[in-house]
Amino acid sequence: MSQLLSWGRYPRRPQIPHSVNWPEDVLPSLAALAAAGHSTSLAFGCGRSYGDSCLADSGHVLAMQNMDRxxxxxxxxxxxxxxxxxxxxxxxxxxxxxxxxxxxxxxxxxxxxxxxxxxxxxxxxxxxxxxxxxxxxxxxxxxxxxxxxxxxxxxxxxxxxxxxxxxxxxxxxxxxxxxxxxxATSEIEQRSIRFGGFDEFFELSREHDSSHEYTVAWVDCLASGKQAGRGHYIAGNHAQEGALDLAPIGGLQMPIDPPFSLVNALSLRAFNTLYYHRQMKKKVVSNVGYDSFFYPLDRLQQWNRMYGRSGFQQYQCVVPQENGREVTRDVMRQISKSGSGSFLAVLKQCGKLTSPGLLSFPLHGVSLALDFPQRDQVNERLFTKLDAMVHEAGGRLYPAKDAHMSAVHFKQAYPMWEKVEALRDSHLLSLFWKRVTQ
Amino acid sequence: MNQNVLIIGATSGIAEAVARHFAEQGARLFLVARNSEKLQAISADLVARGALEVATFVMNANETDRIPQMTDAAWKVHGTIDVALVAHGTLPDQQRTETNIAYAIAEFRTNAESVIACLAALAQRMEPQGKGVLAVIGSVAGDRGRPGNYLYGAAKAALDTYASGLRARLFKSGVHVLIIKPGFVATAMTVDLNLPARLTATPDRVACDIQLAIAKRRDVLYTPWFWYWIMLIIRWIPAAIFKRMKL
CATH class of the missing domain: 3.30.465.10 (Uridine Diphospho-n-acetylenolpyruvylglucosamine Reductase; domain 3)
Structure with missing residues (x-):
């Protein structure tokens, strides 16, 4: 049976799946693993967590995908x-x-x-x-x-x-x-607006967040100087009139692991420049299907393989509103200086609604997400700097994306972690949880 | 075209995947299996996925005297059956069959005799209808006995021969018989086997092939397709060589 990795394929700790087909299989499976000397395990779905939060400490996971009724x-x-x-x-x-x-x-x-x-x-x-x-x-x-x-x-x-x-x-x-x-329909009324810099993004956010249910921005993190912070702001609402159709299944597939990362300084710069100039007009309004609005990356299946065998890390942080603008700008500058960005940096204004979840990631503030090809020392140096900036501002990192956060930062940013630890099932343990709590 | 579909062994991985495909086309289903709780969960799922109606019947196919009750119930509920799929089976522990004869016989009974009993009962009902497809899940393992699973293979070979004869018998009536020979499929039945990832198909992939084969009234379906070629080679290996091979 093929072994499983997380979406970022880093850390490379292949997991052996044990398929669960019915709820009553769960406990016998855990017991069987324990009998085989693997005292802990973890439920594994699609493996879309980027870092190590979906990887079991034991290397044995319960594969949940067949339980889909x-x-x-x-x-x-x-x-x-x-x-x-x-x-x-x-x-x-x-x-x-x-x-x-x-x-x-x-x-x-x-x-x-x-x-x-x-x-x-x-x-x-x-x-x-x-x-x-x-x-x-x-x-x-x-x-x-x-x-x-x-x-x-x-x-x-x-x-x-x-x-x-x-x-x-x-x-x-x-x-x-x-x-x-x-x-009412399967379509989204989309508004795509090109912006030249950070201040313009925050202006657009203020203007559109109240009138649009969906808002997000893509930022070119390689652009510097006058062009720093340029990007596309995308807002949308469910269209009231139009078709109610399912998107076709399929799409392209990344067939192989390239020997090296296809995402590098050269390809990034070219991509970002092209992407920024893809729309000539300042503002384009159109109706688009839900698939292309919400899931543009799903069309290239296994796009994570583009980063080659060593994989990649996603850095996603959220910074509280008070310092959101300044700190995000500083973080972007730091990344721009390092020259190792991503072809999709995503900026999002998060709202005030709180979650019932004790370890829920979003805060009222600004969230930023970028992908970095895995290069041990370069990433480590950069992330250390970014982490300090984020935590000083009272922000935090997203466990679902994380493969590097320190235990100190985790415990500081998620003070409720002890309540979760107290309720933890002793037969379940992820690599992430072990890393940040033990 | 809302088809009436009867499935025996409906909680098996391949059968459930096939049922979903028919449900999405708005079929009326009649599901037969041993475990009533699992049957209920699967029924609810199929209704959510678009099935017009799902009826269930709890039965252990080894209790062959209950099969006529089951067919009575199915024809009472749906009037006619357009597609019947016999999908129940187990994967015996080959080594155990070599020393425990009672176990070997019981496994053969489940995988061959009870399936034949179902096919016979369904044929009786379908022949007077003058239409419909009767499909049964065989296996590539039935094409040639291998040391690793020849008891299972022998049972599936029995189905192959039975289906061939039944197909010819029912041809004039307009009822079609299809035997499906899956290769490695990732289901609950094979969960403990260490199957080669490249050769292992998902139940959904196999179900797509099955649905198409039913629609096209194919006689024999190898799924995924490459198993046809693999088994062609395996069948052609001379016995003098085959007996020396570790397969």
Whole structure:
């Protein structure tokens, strides 16, 4: 059976999957692993976490993807109960024809429901809808010491808040009850605006965040001097008139691991310049399908292989509103100076809505995400500088993307971690959790 | 075209994937399996995915005297059956079959006799209909006995021969018989095997092939396709050489 890696393929710690087909298989699988000398494991969905939060300390994971059944769906109320291995992609295919869409979606649809809950993912509508966990009505979880248990905001709320964003530590999530959101069409009315610099981005954010459910910006982090902070601002709303169609399945596939990273200073500069100039007009308004609006990268399957065998790291931080503008600018400058950026730097104004999750990542402030080809020393030097800036400003890093955060920074940025540790299932342990707590 | 589809062994990985494909086309389903809880979960899922109607019947196919009750119920619910798929089976522990004869016989019974009993009962019902496809899951293992799994292979070979005869018998009536020979498929049945990743297909991939083969009324389906060529070579190896090989 092929072994599994995380999305960034770094750290390279291949995982052996043990497939779980039914909820009642969970505890026997954990017991069998324990009997074989692997006292801990971890639920593994699509492996879309970038760093080591989806990797088990033991190297043995429970593969959840076959557990993907819809257990109940009420198309009047939009409440769906499904097994945790169902992907958001499948859920859209099932729910959209009935006029329902995800209340919150990350930038890829190839994640499982369980993964979306465990990482309390967010999307372009964070300023309006908050995180994924806000729309979860109930969770069904298997714990090695108590068997099957359920939790929600009202039933065992402590356990619920430790599990939402809890990185899979509190038990194996086997079913998720979620409230979907109504849509009239499958299209998004998109507004794409080119901007020349940071100040303009913050202007655009202020102007559009109240009138647009979805907002995000792409920034060219290699541009310096006058052009520093140039990019595209993209805002959208669900279109009220148009088709209600599913996007076609398929797309291109990255067929091989290139011997070296295709993402380097030369290709980056060319790409970013082309991308910035892709639209000649200052502002373009158009209706686009949900797939191209939310999931542009999903069209090149396994795009992570572009970074070659050594993989890459994503650096995603959020900085509180007070210092958001200045610190983000400084962080971008620092990255620009280092010359090792990414072809997609994403800037997002996060909103004030809080999550039930104790370890939920977003804060009211500015979130920045960039990919870096894995180069041990270069990344380490740069990240050390960036981490200091982010933490000094009261910001934090996103565990779902992380492969480097220090235990000190984690504990400082996520002070509630001890509550999650107290509720941790002793048979579950990720490499990430071990790294930042032990 | 809303088809009526009957599936025996509906909780097996391949059967569930096939059922989803039919559900997405708005089929009416009749699902048969041993475990009623799993049947309920799968039914709910298939309804959410677009099935017009899902009825279930709890039965252990080894209790062959219950098969007529099952077919009665299916035809009562749906009137006619357009597609019947017999998909139940187990993967015996070959080494255990070599020393435990009772176990070997029981496994052969599950994988050959009970399947033949289902095929026979379904054929009786489908022949007077004068239409429909009767599909059964065989295996590439049935093409030639290998030391690693020849009890399983022998049971699947029995199905192959039975299906061939049944196909010819029913041809005049308009009922078509398809035997499906999957290679390695990642399902609950094979979860403990260390299958080579490059040769292992997902149940969904196999289900796509099966649905197409049913629609095109193919006689024999190797899935994924490359198994046809692999088995062609394996069948042609002279016995004098084959017996010396570790397969």
């Amino acid at each position: 819809v257990l109940a769906a009420d198309w009047e109320s939009g409440v769906v109960i499904a097994q945790a291995g169902l992907t958001l992609s499948e859920l859209i295919r099932i729910a959209l024809p009935h006029g329902w869409f995800l209340p919150v979606t990350p930038g890829t649809k190839f994640v499982t429901l369980g993964g979306a809950v465990a990482n309390d993912v967010h999307g372009k509508n964070h300023h309006v809808m908050g995180t994924f966990g806000r729309h979860v009505r109930q969770l069904t979880i298997y714990r090695s010491n108590e068997g099957v248990t359920q939790c929600s905001l009202t039933h065992r709320p402590d356990f619920f808040s430790a599990t939402v964003g809890g990185l899979g530590m509190t038990g194996v999530i086997v079913a998720v009850e979620i409230q979907l959101r109504r849509v």
